[in-house]
Amino acid sequence: MSPRPIQPTIHTHAHGPDDDDAALRDAFREALSGWASGVAVVAVREDDEVVAMTVSAFASVSMYPPLVLVCIDENGHILPSMLAERRFTVSLLGEAQKRLAASFADKLPAADDLFAEGDPVLHGSVAALICTLWEAYPGGDHRIVVGRVERAVAGEEDAPLVYHRRRYRGLSG
Template identity: 40%
Template sequence: MPVHSDAFKQGLRRWVSGVTVVTARAGDEMHGMTVSAFSSVSADPPLVLVCANRGSRTHRIIREGGLFAVNILASDQQAVSNTFASSADEDRRLELVPWHPGQTGVPMVDGALANLECRVVSAYDEGSHTIYIGDVIAAELRDADPLIYYGGSYRDLR
């Protein structure tokens, strides 16, 4: 018998993770969302994965454009995470947060610890989400403390 979804979600809340915002572009349309499901896949070649809910606008834009960026947030970017997680201003997220275009025009969140610009090389539909594998084609880095999420709230390293 499968585990109950509430127990599954409570189990996942016990995982300490960094916080990422995934942004995407297809033509003139851009969007982004806070994503907890992110991981490195390979160092050679540099590959990452993100999981996007198939009902989300960001998912559709990644699927159509084949491009995304993983923006790993710094400890002072809790408001950025909240903006991209909220449905209140979904149409205005990129108006509310400073960003600059990457090499392919994908939005890169200003002030992030890392901006990893990616081209989709594979996509796998599983359950409610699509697992996108991205070839990292550009990276921007900054030294700062990371934004951390655990047990339903933001934390810091201290």
């Protein structure tokens, strides 16, 4: 029996989501709400302005070279800045920063005094990573942005902020 050649398959979605897609999307969202994740703020400095956004889709990728990833909605207000500036920070949040997480999730303007000069590290964060853009990959309705960590900064001795069941929580609940 000779091996069959692999046939590439291309999936397209020329039509809008139907009821089955909506039901799966809702079930998927509900299932993932049970997955607790850390909370971070991704920030980019454009000239004198800081553009920032709360993310929970963040992970380490590699120790050598040191790489991390964040997943940003294709329509996310920060994505064009990340791609243009090719430099961003990821500030890992502590329990005391619930309000900041909520405000950046709502896309409120970032006050300059919340961030360090230069690379926009969020004051009071548990740790921060200063990254240069390594690569950006398509990921459905998101872009998977991989950053090479140029510098890591230890921060406050606070318990991490987590996101679970659509709420910001501390480790104690």
